[in-house]
Amino acid sequence: MIPFPSITAAAQQIAARKLSPVELAKACLARARRLDPVLHAFILLTEERALADAAASEARMMQGMLKGKLDGIPIGHKDIYNTAGIQTTAHSRLLEGYVPDADATTVAKLANAGTVMLGKLSTHEFAMGGPSFDLPWPPARNPWNPDHFTGGSSSGTGAATAAGIIFGGTGSDTGGSIRSPAAFCGIAGIKPTYGLCSRVGIQPLSFTLDHAGPLAWTVEDCALLLQAMAGYDPADPASADRPVPDLTARLGKGVAGLRIGVARAWHEREVPVSAATAKGLDDAAELFRKLGATISDIALPSLRSFQVATFVILSPEAFAIHEPWLTTRFNDYGELLRDRLILGGMIRGADYVQAMRLRRELCLAVADAIAGYNVVLTAAQPTEAPRIETVSKWGLMERPGFTNPANVTGYPAMSICSGYGEGGLPVAIQLIAKPFQEALLLGAAEAYEAATPWRTQRPALSLATEPVPA
Secondary structure (H helix, E strand, O other): OEOOOOHHHHHHHHHOOOOOHHHHHHHHHHHHHHHHHHHOOEEEEOHHHHHHHHHHHHHHHHHOOOOOOOOOOEEEEEOOEOEOOEOOOOOOHHHOOOOOOOOOHHHHHHHHOOOEEEEEEOOOEOOOEOOOOOOOOOOOOOOOOOOEOOOOOOHHHHHHHHOOOOOEEEEEEOOOOOHHHHHHHOOEEEEOOOOOEOOOOEOOOOOOOOEEEEEEOOHHHHHHHHHHHEOOOOOOOOOOOOOOOOOOOOOOOOOOOOEEEEOHHHHHHHOOOOHHHHHHHHHHHHHHHHOOOEEEEOOOOOHHHHHHHHHHHHHHHHHHHHHHHHHHOHHHOOHHHHHHHHHHOOOOHHHHHHHHHHHHHHHHHHHHHOOOOOEEEEEOOOOOOOEHHHOOOOHHHHOOOOOHHHHHHOOOEEEEEEEEOHHHOEEEEEEEEOOOOHHHHHHHHHHHHHOOOHHHOOOHHHHOOOOEOO
């Protein structure tokens, strides 16, 4: 019996013909039916598609023709990812009933790798308006405590992965929307370098800040999903035309010899973090030191500067995308997204230009500051997940975020669980690397994960389910 296998563990069992992809899919679907009335992680459960995908995978397994480690693995897609013949709503009334003709590029890549699509996952409305309670579908809930927030906007992916319904899934990250749910839900999530993954077929939010990437239970699982998602797409003008390296190449090789900079001013002075988050950061720095890395404090531009650049760039870009609908279907938006979008329409062109200039200055300053380092260590979120009803409409304006710098610079960044705090809720660290250094970033994150006990604990809500049959 495999109660909550990782992708790697399940793949080994499938390759050895000890785990049936069909039975695995059925078990995950049963878990979804049992838990989703509480978690609301899914917009749509695609049972027929999942069983067809699983049957095809099982046939390949029996013929000795598996496509790789993702073959037969149940995943889900954030519902801003287009899926051919399957409703894609962006969690919005405006797209209710919309059925795309083609898959998003990354959806097609993951399907070609043999994954089993369990369904479409909740998000914030168009990846910006949430958690909202005035939409056709309720917001996702945190499996560690359903009264608490999942983080956003890849909320359903975070909840379903933490609960063991899926083994991982797709997310998008414009200001932290992969790393925030990864942090609050106690899982792993990586925002890759800008341009590594195609955004074609993904509902846009910000032309210059959007990133696509995966969330999963472990770092290695994220590496496997990202390996399948990455690659040049000429249809995406931001796509990087360069070969994709082996993103698992540094897994298991440790951090000896790496130079890790701790952005201490960010979490000690600018945005003070909770006691559990602070302990996780201090313990992580000491662990990396014991594992052979050189640890020192690093001076980076203020979080407030990144917050300003993010807001003044993201808001008008989002308004530009939604302006046609805002003029014709204004009241079909949820209140949260409607108000946030309208604010973007009030930002002057001159302010947008100055924000883009500030962005360039920040990129140059960061490149100079980290020239002698391999990885930056900071917080992913300042605290444990708040209660869902307390999440502010204007959170992006009220307090700088630890995730904004990697969107402004386009650098790869990853959130991983670093322990549990008040109420047993997860806390997380964030690791940031230089552009296209995902393999090094994943290797450092995996070294931390392998030396800590956090992957042995699952949410109590998910433990009420039956184990996956072998």
